Amino acid sequence: MDTEYYKPEPFAENLSFLLIARLLKDKGIREYAESATIIKQKYPKISFRLVGWIEDNPASISKKELDLWVKQGIIDYLSKFSDVRPAIAESSVYVLPSYLEGTPRTVLEAMAMGRPIITTDAPGCRETVQHGKNGFLVPVKNVPALLNAMEKFIIQPELTEQMGKASRQTAAEKYDVHKVNALILKTMGLTEYESGNEKFDSEEIFEEIITLIHCFSMRHYSRRRLNKIRQVFENEEDSKDKDKESDAGAV
Numbered sequence: 001m002d003t004e005y006y007k008p009e010p011f012a013e014n015l016s017f018l019l020i021a022r023l024l025k026d027k028g029i030r031e032y033a034e035s036a037t038i039i040k041q042k043y044p045k046i047s048f049r050l051v052g053w054i055e056d057n058p059a060s061i062s063k064k065e066l067d068l069w070v071k072q073g074i075i076d077y078l079s080k081f082s083d084v085r086p087a088i089a090e091s092s093v094y095v096l097p098s099y100l101e102g103t104p105r106t107v108l109e110a111m112a113m114g115r116p117i118i119t120t121d122a123p124g125c126r127e128t129v130q131h132g133k134n135g136f137l138v139p140v141k142n143v144p145a146l147l148n149a150m151e152k153f154i155i156q157p158e159l160t161e162q163m164g165k166a167s168r169q170t171a172a173e174k175y176d177v178h179k180v181n182a183l184i185l186k187t188m189g190l191t192e193y194e195s196g197n198e199k200f201d202s203e204e205i206f207e208e209i210i211t212l213i214h215c216f217s218m219r220h221y222s223r224r225r226l227n228k229i230r231q232v233f234e235n236e237e238d239s240k241d242k243d244k245e246s247d248a249g250a251v
Contacts, residue, residue: 001108001175008114008168009089011160015153016047017118018091020084020106021098023052023066024059028097028120028141035146036074043154051087053080088113092160093153099140101125111171116163118149134166 017036021027029050036048054060069075081087084106088094094110094117101124107117111128117135119125129135136152138145153159 001105001112001171003112003168003172003176006085006088006109006112006171008112008164009085011092011164012090014045014047015092015157015160016049016090017093017095017150018049018051018087018110018115019095019097020051020081020087021096023050023054023061024057025061026059026099027052028099029061031097031141031143031146032095033069033075034143035150036069037072038143038147039150039154040074046154047076048074049076049078049087049091051078051081051084084109085113088115091115093118093135093150095119095146095150096125097138097140097146098122098125103127108171108175111167112175114164114168116153116160116167118146128170130166130170134163134170 019027019029019032021029023029029052032048032050039046040048054063054066066075066077070077078087088110091110092115094107094115096104096107096117096119098104098120100122103124104119107119107125107128111117111134117129119129119135119137120140121137122140126137129137131137136149138149
């Protein structure tokens with residue numbers, strides 16, 4: 001995540017929620033709309049924005065369903081953005097009630113821009129939120145819990161700024177692209193090779209990279225596969241050492 005590109009923006013005066021996703025059922029689109037329907041009955045001025053697009057996919061919601069939400073004033077549909085920063089800047093709280101994710105990029109973008117997060121306690125999503133610090137985790141497909149989390153920001157508006165700052169701090173510390181790249185280079189031994197004056201704890205770095213690799217939604221990079229990658233580098237280093245020994249013996 002480029003935290004220089006995604007920078008904190010001031011909050012708008014009126015509270016609003018935002019979801020950015022392909023309009024698939026398993027992104028929690030319906031739970032988002034159902035929560036919006038209930039909350040707007042009690043707090044009609046709260047807006048619920050949606051950025052995304054309908055795919056030719058049996059798991060997509062229908063255009064008829066989306067059009068009905070818009071017609072009823074439940075959802076403010078913003079279509080698809082090539083640059084999501086304006087949408088995030090105009091929102092107060094980012095919501096992703098997804099059933100399952102890699103680490104979701106849109107959540108990291110919203111965090112980098114200083115927005116609190118409401119997402120599900122599901123693999124990939126749960127790693128981005130410290131419950132009660134930079135947002136709230138809710139169970140999958142649980143509208144009452146989602147409602148409760150949303151209402152906390154309405155009743156306690158100061159949470160928006162407090163948790164937004166915590167989101168930005170987490171994004172900068174854990175997901176900043178420059179730190180991730182530096183860690184990858186260290187893991188591969190390139191930094192040590194170039195500088196020749198630094199030593200790194202490879203085991204510690206390897207454990208960190210397992211966490212950081214999730215930022216890129218590489219779900220197939222399991223611990224087993226990462227171990228194989230590390231073994232390749234170790235074998236290559238062993239081969240270089242043997243070549244050096246052979247050359248020395250020949251002399």
